Amino acid sequence: MDFITEIVELNENNVKELLKTRIQNNEDPLKIMDDVKESMKIIGDKFSKKEYFLPELIMSGEILKQIFEELGPKLKETQISGKKKGRVLLGTVSGDIHDIGKDVVKFMLDANGFDVLDLGVDVPADKFIESLREYKPNVLALSGFLTLAYDSMKEIIGKLKKSGLRDDVKIMIGGGTVDERIVGYVGADAYGQSAVDAVNIATKWTEV
Numbered sequence: 428m429d430f431i432t433e434i435v436e437l438n439e440n441n442v443k444e445l446l447k448t449r450i451q452n453n454e455d456p457l458k459i460m461d462d463v464k465e466s467m468k469i470i471g472d473k474f475s476k477k478e479y480f481l482p483e484l485i486m487s488g489e490i491l492k493q494i495f496e497e498l499g500p501k502l503k504e505t506q507i508s509g510k511k512k513g514r515v516l517l518g519t520v521s522g523d524i525h526d527i528g529k530d531v532v533k534f535m536l537d538a539n540g541f542d543v544l545d546l547g548v549d550v551p552a553d554k555f556i557e558s559l560r561e562y563k564p565n566v567l568a569l570s571g572f573l574t575l576a577y578d579s580m581k582e583i584i585g586k587l588k589k590s591g592l593r594d595d596v597k598i599m600i601g602g603g604t605v606d607e608r609i610v611g612y613v614g615a616d617a618y619g620q621s622a623v624d625a626v627n628i629a630t631k632w633t634e635v
Contacts, residue, residue: 430459434466435473437486439493446497456501457623460535463494464621467527471572471603488527495534502538511542513565513633516558518546519602520579525572528602528622532568535622541629552583556590566629567596569615572603580613588614597632601625 430449433441449459470487473479515536519529526548536543544562546554559567569580580600587593600609601619610618619625 431462431466431469434463434487434490434494435469437483437490439486439490442490443493446494450497450501456498456504459494459498460502460531460622463491464531464623467491467531470527475603484525484527488530491527491530495530499534499538502535512540512630514542514544514562515566515568515629516544516546516555516562516564516596517568517570518550518555519548519570519572520576520583521549521551522579523571523573523576523602524548525570525603528572529570531622532570532601532619532625535626536568536629539626539630541626541633552579552586555583556586556592559587559592559596564596565633567598568625568629569598569600569613570602571600571605574604576602576605577609577613580609580615584614599625599628 428441428445430442430445433445467487470479470483474484517529517533519525529545533543533545544558544564546558555567569583571577571580584593584598598615599617599619600613600615605618607618617628619628
């Protein structure tokens with residue numbers, strides 16, 4: 428049985444069994460997360476090609492949550508210091524209800540010592556602005572799977588500029604169809620292809 432294939436084919440029991448074996452064999456949790464990331468990319472591609480639909484996405488999200496519950500303690504053990512690195516405000520932008528990628532990012536940031544406030548999915552621009560004022564994060568992480576998310580991201584950053592808050596926070600974006608070109612279009616600071624990228628970028632930005 429191949430771990431990535433079993434996740435993609437949504438074989439929940441096989442995934443549990445393989446994960447248990449890998450943890451017992453003391454495999455590097457980051458290597459396991461790389462496989463999870465790869466499987467999520469394949470599932471995302473299948474969704475784009477209309478081979479998978481919403482029920483499959485929901486099922487894959489459930490499997491992911493189970494993986495995180497098992498793997499969380501192991502990832503936290505890999506942390507060198509118990510000191511919190513900084514605050515991240517996270518959410519999937521208005522018009523988009525995808526939470527799989529966002530949940531992976533939240534999990535990885537949390538496991539690597541960040542305080543994360545997750546606003547959920549389909550979050551309107553004003554909610555981001557309001558939360559940014561209250562929570563005062565070091566990093567704003569905007570997630571979007573669909574192309575329509577670009578304009579939502581642009582709107583949020585535009586409103587931050589008007590509110591005079593743009594210079595107070597570093598902004599990273601990520602999600603299904605997001606790439607380097609979109610950074611300039613929406614006015615963000617960086618793009619992360621994976622949850623590991625998100626952690627590396629946030630760490631770089633919050634290191635004193």
